Amino acid sequence: MATRRSVEVYLDLLSQPCRAVHILLSCTGIPHTVRTVALRKGENRTPDFTKLNPMQKVPVLEDNGFVLTESDAIMKYLSTRYDVPEHWYPRQPERRARVDEYTAWHHTNTRPHAAKVFILEVLIPVQTGSAVDEVRLFRALSELEDTLDRLESMFLRRQPFLCGDDISVADLLAVCELMQPLGGGRDVLQQRPQLQRWRSRVQSAVGDAFDRAHAVLYAVRDRRTAKL
Structure with a gap:
Protein backbone atom coordinates (compact mmCIF):
# COMPACT_ATOMS: atom_id res chain seq x y z
CA MET A 1 0.00 0.00 0.00
CA TYR A 89 -17.60 15.75 7.83
CA PRO A 90 -20.39 13.26 7.12
CA ARG A 91 -21.03 11.92 3.63
CA GLN A 92 -24.77 11.51 4.17
CA PRO A 93 -26.31 14.64 2.56
CA GLU A 94 -28.56 15.79 5.40
CA ARG A 95 -25.87 15.32 8.05
CA ARG A 96 -23.28 17.07 5.91
CA ALA A 97 -25.71 19.92 5.29
CA ARG A 98 -26.03 20.44 9.04
CA VAL A 99 -22.27 20.91 9.30
CA ASP A 100 -22.34 23.29 6.33
CA GLU A 101 -25.21 25.17 7.92
CA TYR A 102 -23.23 25.84 11.06
CA THR A 103 -19.97 26.72 9.31
CA ALA A 104 -21.77 29.20 7.04
CA TRP A 105 -23.34 30.85 10.10
CA HIS A 106 -20.09 30.71 12.06
CA HIS A 107 -18.26 33.28 9.91
CA THR A 108 -20.66 36.11 10.66
CA ASN A 109 -21.52 35.14 14.24
CA THR A 110 -19.30 33.05 16.51
CA ARG A 111 -16.06 34.02 14.78
CA PRO A 112 -16.30 37.84 14.72
CA HIS A 113 -18.14 38.19 18.02
CA ALA A 114 -15.75 36.10 20.14
CA ALA A 115 -12.73 37.52 18.36
CA LYS A 116 -13.83 41.10 19.02
CA VAL A 117 -13.81 40.51 22.77
CA PHE A 118 -10.21 39.28 22.61
CA ILE A 119 -9.16 42.13 20.33
CA LEU A 120 -10.64 44.80 22.59
CA GLU A 121 -9.52 43.26 25.86
CA VAL A 122 -6.05 42.01 24.90
CA LEU A 123 -4.70 42.91 21.46
CA ILE A 124 -5.48 46.63 21.28
CA PRO A 125 -4.24 47.40 24.83
CA VAL A 126 -1.02 45.42 24.19
CA GLN A 127 -0.38 47.06 20.82
CA THR A 128 -1.23 50.62 21.83
CA GLY A 129 -0.60 50.71 25.58
CA SER A 130 -4.09 52.14 26.05
CA ALA A 131 -6.73 51.10 28.55
CA VAL A 132 -9.56 48.79 27.54
CA ASP A 133 -12.43 50.69 25.91
CA GLU A 134 -15.13 49.55 28.32
CA VAL A 135 -18.00 50.91 26.22
CA ARG A 136 -16.93 48.98 23.12
CA LEU A 137 -16.18 45.91 25.21
CA PHE A 138 -19.65 45.97 26.78
CA ARG A 139 -21.22 46.17 23.31
CA ALA A 140 -19.04 43.31 22.05
CA LEU A 141 -19.97 41.13 25.02
CA SER A 142 -23.66 41.83 24.39
CA GLU A 143 -23.29 40.75 20.76
CA LEU A 144 -21.49 37.61 21.86
CA GLU A 145 -24.26 36.80 24.34
CA ASP A 146 -26.76 36.86 21.47
CA THR A 147 -24.55 34.42 19.56
CA LEU A 148 -24.30 32.13 22.59
CA ASP A 149 -28.09 32.17 22.88
CA ARG A 150 -28.32 31.01 19.26
CA LEU A 151 -25.73 28.29 19.77
CA GLU A 152 -27.83 26.87 22.60
CA SER A 153 -31.27 27.26 21.08
CA MET A 154 -30.62 26.66 17.39
CA PHE A 155 -27.63 24.33 17.19
CA LEU A 156 -27.17 22.41 20.42
CA ARG A 157 -30.79 22.11 21.48
CA ARG A 158 -30.82 18.66 23.14
CA GLN A 159 -28.03 17.05 21.14
CA PRO A 160 -24.48 16.58 22.45
CA PHE A 161 -22.64 18.34 19.60
CA LEU A 162 -23.50 21.27 17.35
CA CYS A 163 -24.51 19.15 14.37
CA GLY A 164 -25.67 15.88 15.90
CA ASP A 165 -24.60 12.99 18.09
CA ASP A 166 -20.89 13.10 17.26
CA ILE A 167 -18.16 15.69 16.96
CA SER A 168 -17.56 17.39 13.60
CA VAL A 169 -15.37 20.12 12.14
CA ALA A 170 -18.11 22.55 13.18
CA ASP A 171 -17.43 21.89 16.85
CA LEU A 172 -13.70 22.50 16.39
CA LEU A 173 -14.24 25.83 14.65
CA ALA A 174 -16.70 26.94 17.32
CA VAL A 175 -14.80 25.85 20.41
CA CYS A 176 -11.55 27.45 19.27
CA GLU A 177 -13.32 30.77 18.79
CA LEU A 178 -15.04 30.59 22.16
CA MET A 179 -11.75 29.81 23.88
CA GLN A 180 -10.09 32.95 22.49
CA PRO A 181 -11.32 35.44 25.14
CA LEU A 182 -9.61 33.20 27.71
CA GLY A 183 -6.40 34.90 26.57
CA GLY A 184 -7.67 37.90 28.53
CA GLY A 185 -8.71 35.75 31.48
CA ARG A 186 -12.37 35.76 30.43
CA ASP A 187 -14.31 32.50 30.20
CA VAL A 188 -17.33 33.53 28.12
CA LEU A 189 -19.08 30.23 28.95
CA GLN A 190 -18.84 30.72 32.71
CA GLN A 191 -22.57 31.36 33.08
CA ARG A 192 -23.55 28.88 30.36
CA PRO A 193 -23.77 25.34 31.80
CA GLN A 194 -25.16 23.88 28.58
CA LEU A 195 -22.25 25.23 26.56
CA GLN A 196 -19.79 24.27 29.29
CA ARG A 197 -20.95 20.67 29.03
CA TRP A 198 -20.59 20.84 25.25
CA ARG A 199 -17.06 22.22 25.56
CA SER A 200 -16.19 19.40 27.96
CA ARG A 201 -17.53 16.84 25.48
CA VAL A 202 -15.40 18.36 22.72
CA GLN A 203 -12.32 18.27 24.96
CA SER A 204 -12.98 14.64 25.86
CA ALA A 205 -13.47 13.72 22.21
CA VAL A 206 -10.16 15.20 21.06
CA GLY A 207 -8.07 14.42 24.14
CA ASP A 208 -4.62 15.94 24.57
CA ALA A 209 -4.85 17.62 21.15
CA PHE A 210 -7.03 20.30 22.75
CA ASP A 211 -4.51 21.53 25.30
CA ARG A 212 -1.58 21.18 22.90
CA ALA A 213 -3.32 23.46 20.41
CA HIS A 214 -4.23 25.97 23.12
CA ALA A 215 -0.85 26.10 24.89
CA VAL A 216 0.03 29.45 23.30
CA LEU A 217 -3.31 30.95 24.36
CA TYR A 218 -2.87 29.64 27.92
CA ALA A 219 0.55 31.31 28.02
CA VAL A 220 -1.00 34.64 26.98
CA ARG A 221 -3.59 34.27 29.76
CA ASP A 222 -0.96 33.39 32.36
CA ARG A 223 1.27 36.34 31.45
CA ARG A 224 -1.67 38.70 31.62
CA THR A 225 -2.81 37.28 34.97
CA ALA A 226 0.69 37.64 36.40
CA LYS A 227 0.67 41.36 35.59
CA LEU A 228 -2.66 42.05 37.30
Missing part, protein backbone atom coordinates in the same frame (compact mmCIF):
# COMPACT_ATOMS: atom_id res chain seq x y z
CA ALA A 2 1.35 3.43 -0.94
CA THR A 3 2.49 5.70 1.89
CA ARG A 4 0.34 8.76 2.35
CA ARG A 5 1.98 12.08 1.57
CA SER A 6 2.67 14.47 4.40
CA VAL A 7 0.68 17.66 3.97
CA GLU A 8 2.18 20.98 5.03
CA VAL A 9 0.16 23.44 7.08
CA TYR A 10 1.17 27.01 7.81
CA LEU A 11 -0.14 27.97 11.25
CA ASP A 12 0.05 30.44 14.10
CA LEU A 13 -1.61 28.78 17.10
CA LEU A 14 -2.68 32.09 18.56
CA SER A 15 -5.11 32.07 15.63
CA GLN A 16 -8.42 30.36 16.37
CA PRO A 17 -8.89 28.79 12.89
CA CYS A 18 -5.30 27.51 12.96
CA ARG A 19 -5.99 25.73 16.23
CA ALA A 20 -9.05 24.06 14.74
CA VAL A 21 -6.99 22.75 11.81
CA HIS A 22 -4.23 21.63 14.18
CA ILE A 23 -6.66 19.66 16.36
CA LEU A 24 -8.23 17.95 13.35
CA LEU A 25 -4.84 16.88 12.01
CA SER A 26 -3.76 15.63 15.44
CA CYS A 27 -6.95 13.63 15.97
CA THR A 28 -7.13 12.05 12.53
CA GLY A 29 -3.50 11.03 12.19
CA ILE A 30 -3.13 12.60 8.76
CA PRO A 31 0.65 12.86 8.17
CA HIS A 32 1.53 16.52 8.29
CA THR A 33 4.28 19.05 8.86
CA VAL A 34 3.57 22.31 10.67
CA ARG A 35 5.25 25.46 9.34
CA THR A 36 4.93 28.16 11.96
CA VAL A 37 4.03 31.65 10.72
CA ALA A 38 4.31 34.19 13.55
CA LEU A 39 1.73 36.86 12.79
CA ARG A 40 3.09 39.13 15.55
CA LYS A 41 6.44 39.18 13.75
CA GLY A 42 4.87 39.92 10.37
CA GLU A 43 5.95 36.60 8.89
CA ASN A 44 2.65 36.46 7.01
CA ARG A 45 3.74 39.51 5.02
CA THR A 46 7.04 38.13 3.71
CA PRO A 47 7.39 37.76 -0.08
CA ASP A 48 7.57 33.95 0.14
CA PHE A 49 4.42 33.63 2.22
CA THR A 50 2.59 36.21 0.09
CA LYS A 51 3.29 34.06 -2.97
CA LEU A 52 1.68 31.16 -1.14
CA ASN A 53 -1.31 33.18 0.04
CA PRO A 54 -1.75 36.69 -1.41
CA MET A 55 -4.28 37.38 1.37
CA GLN A 56 -1.38 37.06 3.87
CA LYS A 57 -3.49 35.02 6.26
CA VAL A 58 -3.20 31.68 8.02
CA PRO A 59 -3.98 28.82 7.95
CA VAL A 60 -2.70 27.63 4.58
CA LEU A 61 -2.54 24.01 3.40
CA GLU A 62 -0.15 22.67 0.78
CA ASP A 63 -0.81 19.11 -0.38
CA ASN A 64 1.49 17.88 -3.15
CA GLY A 65 1.40 21.26 -4.90
CA PHE A 66 -2.27 21.95 -4.17
CA VAL A 67 -2.55 25.12 -2.09
CA LEU A 68 -5.71 25.89 -0.14
CA THR A 69 -6.61 28.75 2.18
CA GLU A 70 -9.48 29.31 4.65
CA SER A 71 -9.89 27.00 7.65
CA ASP A 72 -13.39 25.87 6.73
CA ALA A 73 -12.30 24.77 3.26
CA ILE A 74 -9.09 23.18 4.59
CA MET A 75 -10.86 21.09 7.20
CA LYS A 76 -13.51 19.88 4.80
CA TYR A 77 -10.88 19.07 2.19
CA LEU A 78 -8.82 17.05 4.67
CA SER A 79 -11.92 15.19 5.86
CA THR A 80 -12.90 14.36 2.27
CA ARG A 81 -9.46 13.71 0.81
CA TYR A 82 -8.12 11.43 3.53
CA ASP A 83 -9.42 8.30 5.18
CA VAL A 84 -10.73 9.77 8.43
CA PRO A 85 -13.78 8.89 10.55
CA GLU A 86 -16.90 10.06 8.77
CA HIS A 87 -18.27 12.01 11.71
CA TRP A 88 -15.82 14.85 11.07
Whole structure:
Protein backbone atom coordinates (compact mmCIF):
# COMPACT_ATOMS: atom_id res chain seq x y z
CA MET A 1 0.00 0.00 0.00
CA ALA A 2 1.35 3.43 -0.94
CA THR A 3 2.49 5.70 1.89
CA ARG A 4 0.34 8.76 2.35
CA ARG A 5 1.98 12.08 1.57
CA SER A 6 2.67 14.47 4.40
CA VAL A 7 0.68 17.66 3.97
CA GLU A 8 2.18 20.98 5.03
CA VAL A 9 0.16 23.44 7.08
CA TYR A 10 1.17 27.01 7.81
CA LEU A 11 -0.14 27.97 11.25
CA ASP A 12 0.05 30.44 14.10
CA LEU A 13 -1.61 28.78 17.10
CA LEU A 14 -2.68 32.09 18.56
CA SER A 15 -5.11 32.07 15.63
CA GLN A 16 -8.42 30.36 16.37
CA PRO A 17 -8.89 28.79 12.89
CA CYS A 18 -5.30 27.51 12.96
CA ARG A 19 -5.99 25.73 16.23
CA ALA A 20 -9.05 24.06 14.74
CA VAL A 21 -6.99 22.75 11.81
CA HIS A 22 -4.23 21.63 14.18
CA ILE A 23 -6.66 19.66 16.36
CA LEU A 24 -8.23 17.95 13.35
CA LEU A 25 -4.84 16.88 12.01
CA SER A 26 -3.76 15.63 15.44
CA CYS A 27 -6.95 13.63 15.97
CA THR A 28 -7.13 12.05 12.53
CA GLY A 29 -3.50 11.03 12.19
CA ILE A 30 -3.13 12.60 8.76
CA PRO A 31 0.65 12.86 8.17
CA HIS A 32 1.53 16.52 8.29
CA THR A 33 4.28 19.05 8.86
CA VAL A 34 3.57 22.31 10.67
CA ARG A 35 5.25 25.46 9.34
CA THR A 36 4.93 28.16 11.96
CA VAL A 37 4.03 31.65 10.72
CA ALA A 38 4.31 34.19 13.55
CA LEU A 39 1.73 36.86 12.79
CA ARG A 40 3.09 39.13 15.55
CA LYS A 41 6.44 39.18 13.75
CA GLY A 42 4.87 39.92 10.37
CA GLU A 43 5.95 36.60 8.89
CA ASN A 44 2.65 36.46 7.01
CA ARG A 45 3.74 39.51 5.02
CA THR A 46 7.04 38.13 3.71
CA PRO A 47 7.39 37.76 -0.08
CA ASP A 48 7.57 33.95 0.14
CA PHE A 49 4.42 33.63 2.22
CA THR A 50 2.59 36.21 0.09
CA LYS A 51 3.29 34.06 -2.97
CA LEU A 52 1.68 31.16 -1.14
CA ASN A 53 -1.31 33.18 0.04
CA PRO A 54 -1.75 36.69 -1.41
CA MET A 55 -4.28 37.38 1.37
CA GLN A 56 -1.38 37.06 3.87
CA LYS A 57 -3.49 35.02 6.26
CA VAL A 58 -3.20 31.68 8.02
CA PRO A 59 -3.98 28.82 7.95
CA VAL A 60 -2.70 27.63 4.58
CA LEU A 61 -2.54 24.01 3.40
CA GLU A 62 -0.15 22.67 0.78
CA ASP A 63 -0.81 19.11 -0.38
CA ASN A 64 1.49 17.88 -3.15
CA GLY A 65 1.40 21.26 -4.90
CA PHE A 66 -2.27 21.95 -4.17
CA VAL A 67 -2.55 25.12 -2.09
CA LEU A 68 -5.71 25.89 -0.14
CA THR A 69 -6.61 28.75 2.18
CA GLU A 70 -9.48 29.31 4.65
CA SER A 71 -9.89 27.00 7.65
CA ASP A 72 -13.39 25.87 6.73
CA ALA A 73 -12.30 24.77 3.26
CA ILE A 74 -9.09 23.18 4.59
CA MET A 75 -10.86 21.09 7.20
CA LYS A 76 -13.51 19.88 4.80
CA TYR A 77 -10.88 19.07 2.19
CA LEU A 78 -8.82 17.05 4.67
CA SER A 79 -11.92 15.19 5.86
CA THR A 80 -12.90 14.36 2.27
CA ARG A 81 -9.46 13.71 0.81
CA TYR A 82 -8.12 11.43 3.53
CA ASP A 83 -9.42 8.30 5.18
CA VAL A 84 -10.73 9.77 8.43
CA PRO A 85 -13.78 8.89 10.55
CA GLU A 86 -16.90 10.06 8.77
CA HIS A 87 -18.27 12.01 11.71
CA TRP A 88 -15.82 14.85 11.07
CA TYR A 89 -17.60 15.75 7.83
CA PRO A 90 -20.39 13.26 7.12
CA ARG A 91 -21.03 11.92 3.63
CA GLN A 92 -24.77 11.51 4.17
CA PRO A 93 -26.31 14.64 2.56
CA GLU A 94 -28.56 15.79 5.40
CA ARG A 95 -25.87 15.32 8.05
CA ARG A 96 -23.28 17.07 5.91
CA ALA A 97 -25.71 19.92 5.29
CA ARG A 98 -26.03 20.44 9.04
CA VAL A 99 -22.27 20.91 9.30
CA ASP A 100 -22.34 23.29 6.33
CA GLU A 101 -25.21 25.17 7.92
CA TYR A 102 -23.23 25.84 11.06
CA THR A 103 -19.97 26.72 9.31
CA ALA A 104 -21.77 29.20 7.04
CA TRP A 105 -23.34 30.85 10.10
CA HIS A 106 -20.09 30.71 12.06
CA HIS A 107 -18.26 33.28 9.91
CA THR A 108 -20.66 36.11 10.66
CA ASN A 109 -21.52 35.14 14.24
CA THR A 110 -19.30 33.05 16.51
CA ARG A 111 -16.06 34.02 14.78
CA PRO A 112 -16.30 37.84 14.72
CA HIS A 113 -18.14 38.19 18.02
CA ALA A 114 -15.75 36.10 20.14
CA ALA A 115 -12.73 37.52 18.36
CA LYS A 116 -13.83 41.10 19.02
CA VAL A 117 -13.81 40.51 22.77
CA PHE A 118 -10.21 39.28 22.61
CA ILE A 119 -9.16 42.13 20.33
CA LEU A 120 -10.64 44.80 22.59
CA GLU A 121 -9.52 43.26 25.86
CA VAL A 122 -6.05 42.01 24.90
CA LEU A 123 -4.70 42.91 21.46
CA ILE A 124 -5.48 46.63 21.28
CA PRO A 125 -4.24 47.40 24.83
CA VAL A 126 -1.02 45.42 24.19
CA GLN A 127 -0.38 47.06 20.82
CA THR A 128 -1.23 50.62 21.83
CA GLY A 129 -0.60 50.71 25.58
CA SER A 130 -4.09 52.14 26.05
CA ALA A 131 -6.73 51.10 28.55
CA VAL A 132 -9.56 48.79 27.54
CA ASP A 133 -12.43 50.69 25.91
CA GLU A 134 -15.13 49.55 28.32
CA VAL A 135 -18.00 50.91 26.22
CA ARG A 136 -16.93 48.98 23.12
CA LEU A 137 -16.18 45.91 25.21
CA PHE A 138 -19.65 45.97 26.78
CA ARG A 139 -21.22 46.17 23.31
CA ALA A 140 -19.04 43.31 22.05
CA LEU A 141 -19.97 41.13 25.02
CA SER A 142 -23.66 41.83 24.39
CA GLU A 143 -23.29 40.75 20.76
CA LEU A 144 -21.49 37.61 21.86
CA GLU A 145 -24.26 36.80 24.34
CA ASP A 146 -26.76 36.86 21.47
CA THR A 147 -24.55 34.42 19.56
CA LEU A 148 -24.30 32.13 22.59
CA ASP A 149 -28.09 32.17 22.88
CA ARG A 150 -28.32 31.01 19.26
CA LEU A 151 -25.73 28.29 19.77
CA GLU A 152 -27.83 26.87 22.60
CA SER A 153 -31.27 27.26 21.08
CA MET A 154 -30.62 26.66 17.39
CA PHE A 155 -27.63 24.33 17.19
CA LEU A 156 -27.17 22.41 20.42
CA ARG A 157 -30.79 22.11 21.48
CA ARG A 158 -30.82 18.66 23.14
CA GLN A 159 -28.03 17.05 21.14
CA PRO A 160 -24.48 16.58 22.45
CA PHE A 161 -22.64 18.34 19.60
CA LEU A 162 -23.50 21.27 17.35
CA CYS A 163 -24.51 19.15 14.37
CA GLY A 164 -25.67 15.88 15.90
CA ASP A 165 -24.60 12.99 18.09
CA ASP A 166 -20.89 13.10 17.26
CA ILE A 167 -18.16 15.69 16.96
CA SER A 168 -17.56 17.39 13.60
CA VAL A 169 -15.37 20.12 12.14
CA ALA A 170 -18.11 22.55 13.18
CA ASP A 171 -17.43 21.89 16.85
CA LEU A 172 -13.70 22.50 16.39
CA LEU A 173 -14.24 25.83 14.65
CA ALA A 174 -16.70 26.94 17.32
CA VAL A 175 -14.80 25.85 20.41
CA CYS A 176 -11.55 27.45 19.27
CA GLU A 177 -13.32 30.77 18.79
CA LEU A 178 -15.04 30.59 22.16
CA MET A 179 -11.75 29.81 23.88
CA GLN A 180 -10.09 32.95 22.49
CA PRO A 181 -11.32 35.44 25.14
CA LEU A 182 -9.61 33.20 27.71
CA GLY A 183 -6.40 34.90 26.57
CA GLY A 184 -7.67 37.90 28.53
CA GLY A 185 -8.71 35.75 31.48
CA ARG A 186 -12.37 35.76 30.43
CA ASP A 187 -14.31 32.50 30.20
CA VAL A 188 -17.33 33.53 28.12
CA LEU A 189 -19.08 30.23 28.95
CA GLN A 190 -18.84 30.72 32.71
CA GLN A 191 -22.57 31.36 33.08
CA ARG A 192 -23.55 28.88 30.36
CA PRO A 193 -23.77 25.34 31.80
CA GLN A 194 -25.16 23.88 28.58
CA LEU A 195 -22.25 25.23 26.56
CA GLN A 196 -19.79 24.27 29.29
CA ARG A 197 -20.95 20.67 29.03
CA TRP A 198 -20.59 20.84 25.25
CA ARG A 199 -17.06 22.22 25.56
CA SER A 200 -16.19 19.40 27.96
CA ARG A 201 -17.53 16.84 25.48
CA VAL A 202 -15.40 18.36 22.72
CA GLN A 203 -12.32 18.27 24.96
CA SER A 204 -12.98 14.64 25.86
CA ALA A 205 -13.47 13.72 22.21
CA VAL A 206 -10.16 15.20 21.06
CA GLY A 207 -8.07 14.42 24.14
CA ASP A 208 -4.62 15.94 24.57
CA ALA A 209 -4.85 17.62 21.15
CA PHE A 210 -7.03 20.30 22.75
CA ASP A 211 -4.51 21.53 25.30
CA ARG A 212 -1.58 21.18 22.90
CA ALA A 213 -3.32 23.46 20.41
CA HIS A 214 -4.23 25.97 23.12
CA ALA A 215 -0.85 26.10 24.89
CA VAL A 216 0.03 29.45 23.30
CA LEU A 217 -3.31 30.95 24.36
CA TYR A 218 -2.87 29.64 27.92
CA ALA A 219 0.55 31.31 28.02
CA VAL A 220 -1.00 34.64 26.98
CA ARG A 221 -3.59 34.27 29.76
CA ASP A 222 -0.96 33.39 32.36
CA ARG A 223 1.27 36.34 31.45
CA ARG A 224 -1.67 38.70 31.62
CA THR A 225 -2.81 37.28 34.97
CA ALA A 226 0.69 37.64 36.40
CA LYS A 227 0.67 41.36 35.59
CA LEU A 228 -2.66 42.05 37.30
